Amino acid sequence: MKGDFCRMCGSKKLRREERDICLESQNKKIKAVSIWICQNCGEEFLDDSSREKLYGTSRTAKRRRSLAA
DSSP states (O other): OOSSSOTTTOOOOEEEEEEEEEETTTTEEEEEEEEEEETTTOOEEEOGGGHHHHHOOOHHHHHHHHHHO
């Protein structure tokens, strides 16, 4: 997560947790997804390092890798 504060309330009290997430629409289960939880308001945010696990690599990232190789 960019910045160490809650995007909803601005609190700096965040707790990191890992969860297994089931995507029913794609019929697959993704393990150890990092999530930040605000201890003030309870809002949950996806960690930036887990973005590729859920969404895969973007087209631009794939294109950059193929052009760099």
